[in-house]
Amino acid sequence: MKTEYNHLRVKIYDIFITTIWLVTFFHLAYFVLFYIIFIPKLIIVEIFSLFIYAFIITIIKKNPHSLKIASYVFQVEVTLHTIICIYTLGFGAGFELLFLAFVLVNLFISIGYASITKFLTFLQVVLFILCYYIIPDTDILSSFWTKFLYVYHIIFICILAIIISYMLELANRLAYLNIQQDRDKLKDISEQDPLTKLSNRHALQNFISENLVNKNFALIIADIDDFKSVNDTFGHSVGDMVLVRIANMLKNIFRHEDFVCRWGGEEFLIIIHDVDKNSAVNIVKRVSHMLNTTSFKHNENIIKTTMTFGISYYDGYSELDLQKMIKHADDLLYKGKTTGKNKIMLD
Structure with missing residues (x-):
């Protein structure tokens, strides 16, 4: 999911760059057109706009994270350019269509901060209304050039609509992935023990329903034996360190498809699926042996720990009663604790 998310962000970045180049090309065409018609004021405006787009492309190339700043400069340039052109040429040449098109773009796709984009969109609408009522009609263009510019803007808006529709599709997909990532994070938080980063009790039922239907498992x-004495002797911070070390050991020993969770306090619940009884016992013996031969160092003190295990087995055929299995494993664990500790108990 993260790879797809990054891929979509790169695509949106590339499309934004393509849009800037497209608008730059259209401004270059404006420059040529206004040079032919000879409107000095708009020739100067187009030179200024071309410098603005060169600036936008430069800052994005140097720092892709400046996309938000570039988008705001882009919006301001479009607004000012459109107002000046409408003021100079009046309505009818299609600049008003361009104005409204970019307002719609702002409403549907926000690259930057939502509050600023909304403000700029509102400002553009207000300016458009003011232009409509304040700017007088002008006959500076002939009928041919008025119609030419109108068609020119229709073509530009159609091309822009194609780009924006694709960009909107990517933005929707990106929003969906954002929601999925947030849901996954919330799920991880709700199903993860904050200290050991193992699963917790809440994750057990989901694991059973998704992985262990009609399958044998242990x-x-x-x-942890005598864990209270570790806390009493060295303090709870050292006890937490021991818990984390043992949790990491368990994660490394058991397979990714197995289930290891902190059941509570110094207790862990482990599910090994697709194994017979002997294989399960051998795996637990390996864990026990590793613990017996491992020590944890704290300052000058060496801390050694052992564990007692209670194993309940399900054959995959009989009716599954998870609570009964947990109680049975817990009873075996208690029996091991009361008869010497550091034991593996199995019927």
Whole structure:
């Protein structure tokens, strides 16, 4: 999902650059057109606009993260350019269509901050209305050039509409991925133990329903022996360190498709699926052996820990009663605790 998200962001960036180049080309055509008609004021305006677009392209090329600033400069340039052209040439040459087209673009696609974009859109609408009522009609253009510019703007808006529709499709997909990422983050938060980063109790039912329907598996409840003495002797921060180290050990030993969660306190619940009883016991023996031969260092102190395990097994055929399995594993764990600890208990 992250790869697709980044790919879409790159695509939107590329389309924005393409749009800027397209608008730059149309401004170059304006320059030639106004030079032919000879309207000095608008020739100067077009030279200024071309410098603005050269500036926009330069800052984006140097720093892709400046896309928001570039979009605001772009909107301001379009607004000022359109007002000056309408003021000089009057309505009828199609600049008013261009004005409204970019207002709609702002409403549908926001590259920058929403509040600023809304303000600029509102300002553009207000300016358009003021232009309509304040700017007088002018006959500076002949009928031919008025119609030519009107058709020219229709063509430009059609091309822009194609680009914007594609950009809107990408923006919608990007918004969808944003929502999915937010949902995944919320799910991770709700189903993850904040200390050990293992799954928690809430994640168990989802794991069972998604992975263990009609499959054999071993359910293990493991408890750190004499963990209270670690907290009492060295403090809770050291106890937390031991919990995190053991959690990381469990994550490294068990497969990605297995389930390892912090069940509560110093207890862990583990599910190994697609294994027989002997294989499950051998895996747990490996965990126990690793713990017995591993020590945790704190300052000058060496902390050694062991665990007791209770194993409940499901064959994949009989009726599944998860709560009964958990209780059975917990009873076996308790039996191991009361008969010496550091044991693996299985019926």
